[in-house]
Amino acid sequence: xIVNYNWLSEWVDIKCKGxxxxxxxxxxxxxxEEVEKISGDTIYKIDIxxxxxxxxxxxxxxxxxxxxxxxxxxxxxxxxxxxxxxxxKINVTIKDxxxxxxxxxxxxxxxxxxxxxSFITERLKKCGIRPLNNVVDITNYVLLETGxxxxxxxxxxxxxxxxxxxxxxxEKMVTLEEEEEKLSEEDLIIADxxxxxxxxxxMGGLESGISENTERIVLESAFFKPSLIRExxxxxxxxxxxxxxxxxxxxxxxxxxxxxxxxxxxxKYADGKIMGKIIDTNPNPNLSRKIPFSYxxxxxxxxxxxxxxxxxxxxxxxxxxxxxxxxxxAEALIPSHRNDxxxxxxxxxxxxxxxxxxxxxxxxxYSNYGPVWAENRxxxxxxxxxxxxxxxxxxxxxxxxxxxxxKKREEAIxxxxxxxxxxxxxxxxLIPSLLENTQRNLNRGEEIVRIFEVGRVFSKGNEEEENIGxxxxxxxxxxxxxxxxxxxxxxxxxxxxxxxxxxxIIDYSFKDCKNPLFTKEKASSIASGGKVLGTxxxxxxxxxxxxxxxxxxxxxxxxxxxxxECFKKVSVFPPLKRDISIIIEENTPxxxxxxxxxxxxxQRARIKLIDIYYAQKIGKDKKSLTIRLEFYNPKKTxxxxxxxxxxxxxxxxxxxxxxxxxx
Amino acid sequence: MDLESLGKEVKLEIQKAASIDEAxxxxxxxxxxxxxxxKVLHTIGNLPASERPKAGQLANKLKNELAELIIExxxxxxxxxxxxxIDLSLPGRKPNLGGLHPxxxxxxxxxxxxxxxxxxVVTGPEIETEYYNFxxxxxxxxxxxxxxxxxxxxxxxxxxxxxxxxxxxxTLEKLSPPLRIISPGKCxxxxxxxxxxxxxxxxxxxxxxxKNISMADLFGTLDLFAKKIFGKDVKTEFFPxxxxxxxxxxxxxxxxxxxxxxxxxxxxxxGKIETAGAGMVHPNILKALGYExxxxxxxxxxxxxxxxxxxxxxxxxLFFQNELQFLRQFDDSKL
Numbered sequence: 001x002i003v004n005y006n007w008l009s010e011w012v013d014i015k016c017k018g019x020x021x022x023x024x025x026x027x028x029x030x031x032x033e034e035v036e037k038i039s040g041d042t043i044y045k046i047d048i049x050x051x052x053x054x055x056x057x058x059x060x061x062x063x064x065x066x067x068x069x070x071x072x073x074x075x076x077x078x079x080x081x082x083x084x085x086x087x088x089k090i091n092v093t094i095k096d097x098x099x100x101x102x103x104x105x106x107x108x109x110x111x112x113x114x115x116x117x118s119f120i121t122e123r124l125k126k127c128g129i130r131p132l133n134n135v136v137d138i139t140n141y142v143l144l145e146t147g148x149x150x151x152x153x154x155x156x157x158x159x160x161x162x163x164x165x166x167x168x169x170x171e172k173m174v175t176l177e178e179e180e181e182k183l184s185e186e187d188l189i190i191a192d193x194x195x196x197x198x199x200x201x202x203m204g205g206l207e208s209g210i211s212e213n214t215e216r217i218v219l220e221s222a223f224f225k226p227s228l229i230r231e232x233x234x235x236x237x238x239x240x241x242x243x244x245x246x247x248x249x250x251x252x253x254x255x256x257x258x259x260x261x262x263x264x265x266x267x268k269y270a271d272g273k274i275m276g277k278i279i280d281t282n283p284n285p286n287l288s289r290k291i292p293f294s295y296x297x298x299x300x301x302x303x304x305x306x307x308x309x310x311x312x313x314x315x316x317x318x319x320x321x322x323x324x325x326x327x328x329x330a331e332a333l334i335p336s337h338r339n340d341x342x343x344x345x346x347x348x349x350x351x352x353x354x355x356x357x358x359x360x361x362x363x364x365x366y367s368n369y370g371p372v373w374a375e376n377r378x379x380x381x382x383x384x385x386x387x388x389x390x391x392x393x394x395x396x397x398x399x400x401x402x403x404x405x406x407k408k409r410e411e412a413i414x415x416x417x418x419x420x421x422x423x424x425x426x427x428x429x430l431i432p433s434l435l436e437n438t439q440r441n442l443n444r445g446e447e448i449v450r451i452f453e454v455g456r457v458f459s460k461g462n463e464e465e466e467n468i469g470x471x472x473x474x475x476x477x478x479x480x481x482x483x484x485x486x487x488x489x490x491x492x493x494x495x496x497x498x499x500x501x502x503x504x505i506i507d508y509s510f511k512d513c514k515n516p517l518f519t520k521e522k523a524s525s526i527a528s529g530g531k532v533l534g535t536x537x538x539x540x541x542x543x544x545x546x547x548x549x550x551x552x553x554x555x556x557x558x559x560x561x562x563x564x565e566c567f568k569k570v571s572v573f574p575p576l577k578r579d580i581s582i583i584i585e586e587n588t589p590x591x592x593x594x595x596x597x598x599x600x601x602x603q604r605a606r607i608k609l610i611d612i613y614y615a616q617k618i619g620k621d622k623k624s625l626t627i628r629l630e631f632y633n634p635k636k637t638x639x640x641x642x643x644x645x646x647x648x649x650x651x652x653x654x655x656x657x658x659x660x661x662x663x
Numbered sequence: 664m665d666l667e668s669l670g671k672e673v674k675l676e677i678q679k680a681a682s683i684d685e686a687x688x689x690x691x692x693x694x695x696x697x698x699x700x701x702k703v704l705h706t707i708g709n710l711p712a713s714e715r716p717k718a719g720q721l722a723n724k725l726k727n728e729l730a731e732l733i734i735e736x737x738x739x740x741x742x743x744x745x746x747x748x749i750d751l752s753l754p755g756r757k758p759n760l761g762g763l764h765p766x767x768x769x770x771x772x773x774x775x776x777x778x779x780x781x782x783x784v785v786t787g788p789e790i791e792t793e794y795y796n797f798x799x800x801x802x803x804x805x806x807x808x809x810x811x812x813x814x815x816x817x818x819x820x821x822x823x824x825x826x827x828x829x830x831x832x833x834t835l836e837k838l839s840p841p842l843r844i845i846s847p848g849k850c851x852x853x854x855x856x857x858x859x860x861x862x863x864x865x866x867x868x869x870x871x872x873x874k875n876i877s878m879a880d881l882f883g884t885l886d887l888f889a890k891k892i893f894g895k896d897v898k899t900e901f902f903p904x905x906x907x908x909x910x911x912x913x914x915x916x917x918x919x920x921x922x923x924x925x926x927x928x929x930x931x932x933x934g935k936i937e938t939a940g941a942g943m944v945h946p947n948i949l950k951a952l953g954y955e956x957x958x959x960x961x962x963x964x965x966x967x968x969x970x971x972x973x974x975x976x977x978x979x980x981l982f983f984q985n986e987l988q989f990l991r992q993f994d995d996s997k998l
Contacts, residue, residue: 050810226805346910349912357901360879361879362886363879363882364880364884373783389761390759393762
């Protein structure tokens, strides 16, 4: 909202200027976003919190300044409608008093539509409202000054009185903006015999609007139920200065003053004459709302001692009437513009606001509530492991295109109002965004990209689960100690293995890959305890043309698979190393050989593949493998004799799958 | 000069010798015909007869020891010379380096500070219901405060949480006060994707429920936090504000760490930066949970905004583009 200094000064004496006034307002919780000095005036752009509808006006801001500086407002808002004896009144019918607890209608004739005087147009312009003609301008002017929205109808366009009622389903009205709106029973309207003439509190109808030829008008000032206005404004997607204020709750008293004030201006600047009785459906609204409070509670909640006298004077400066009761108890009568105040704590905030938050002491008292825990601790631990493996952490916005859900499309969770129309599902995999990140980095000239993300993935079956995913792409570039090479399957496999090893998952196996995001022939899934933890390998080349390798694992399953093992005594005796070379069919998986080796030694042994060799002299479709066996015993140094049996057994078993031993 | 200090002096000289020639000069200077030690040996004849044998023995022992040291030193120098020259300026074989995302670093730093202050960390779902995200937080459907939270809805009527406050409600349903928790996590609001807005952001929210908690406790806790994250000289300032779930409500601003309050581009010439929203938990919320006899405070902060301030980043989108050139710049060694 915009207010200017000169207008405020008409209502309250302000001792400070420019930025100083902004500071003063900030202290009481009115945030000034911008201060702009223009010739002879200063403009303040203010951000009003949604609870303070009463501050959306010159008078509202002036009241707060007056309370802060302990001054009285310079003008009064008392009023009395003039008595008119003519019979030219307009009939007003309210269908439901809850929808519209107060409605005033002032009929004026002899109106001369012309331009407004410059003080009005200048002020409207400063507040960002385009001047139109004197009648419309006056309604806007009074809205800005009092916060009460007004509407002027052309009296001669209304047939047979005004009714405030709900619209009938399907009823239509063309608004002042020349849009035809289809209405429903939820919408509150102003109607005449022929149908809707205004959307209550939101916008008038084109038909009944003020034109150059208007001679007689009806001025409306009313109170409409805030939630009704809010709902209709949202549904019809029309937000106006008027609806914005009504949905934040108007001031029951100000309804009358604004009508009185605007009528006066219309007489003065539009030659208008009151031609009939001013209708007021609720001339003496019940405004006496009281909130009980206790002085001790003020001190307890603010954490400081505030003298009773000081507390009372703050509330009185705000226009509350305080009546003390026995001892600690008291009651405050709340003025009609403070609809936001409902409970004791609301009053205490008022006192805190005007004492100044910078006067509240700072205190930290540590109370022992037992042990402190962190539910997300494992996330940071696992992220740190990925970092130690040379990966950079990515964070992505988890919206992806439905195409990524592939076969699981019915499992995908769709957004009702997607951010980007193509990315309308919540991600069920981390891979797509990581691929986007990878491409972006390769385009930026990165030679190799290693990135990972830990984040939630969503699907109907599993709701939301934490996954960890990673990508390696590009090539390891040539340097003075090594040659250039493309990243390959064994890079990603090494990462997956290192990750599992690092979080102490010992018992796992590789299975066929069923995840369509990966290339079946160049990817594996990892299983442990009968459960698939995830997949790694070459990303499906239909998805991504380049050689990009990735992995994605379910974090919960991964962490569940870890085993805390008991400490094993460290062996101080050196291992006994034996290298054996075998020639075997090229398509025999190493896994098969390793599994034989793992299960055929009596002594403990580590098995390392140290060479693979293909050559004509070995034979077609054959390969030579050199395997290093490291035998060790925690109690002694092993001798050749002690491993003889193991070597023999291994040889025999390898020969049984077609291997021949090389010398 | 006595024998002992002479010995020490010569040993030091030998140690410092950098070439074979230098070592030889030391030998001549001390052990040669006119050498300092030789001179001492010559004076032994002047001593009383009873002291002569012992003195002679000591002097000879030192002479032999020094001669030995010089030979050794010459050997060491010779061997050093035969080591091949290596280019110390070649780049080393660096292992692959990685790093954490700045939002993770900062979020974790914030969490660690609150953990030190006795807060436990709780987590909850990102898909939430209307009830936990709004209703239970004193924000009914027709409340204008809903405008502060433009919400992503799912087809089934549920929504993506707009803050991590629902986790506080979920925790209070499971655990009874007194308690002190923080809830970090991703949140979602419908927003344009531009330099200062993003549809997702990371929040850390806190809650302290006990009896007789006051605004002074709230301000003291947040002030302490600000000093830990921005440095002990940082100045905090509290202003009244509004949130439907707190009453009274407040905002914490810190003096801009770049211009120290003078006004610069980081703080948009305000001299200060909004850092956290906070307040005393609205009694309606505690009443609904059956904790009328308790009170407490809640606060929340956007990690993205704090990161932008702390690292002087002017475009929030950089956090989600994940360019290595960007990610390489942040120090995660303190975690």
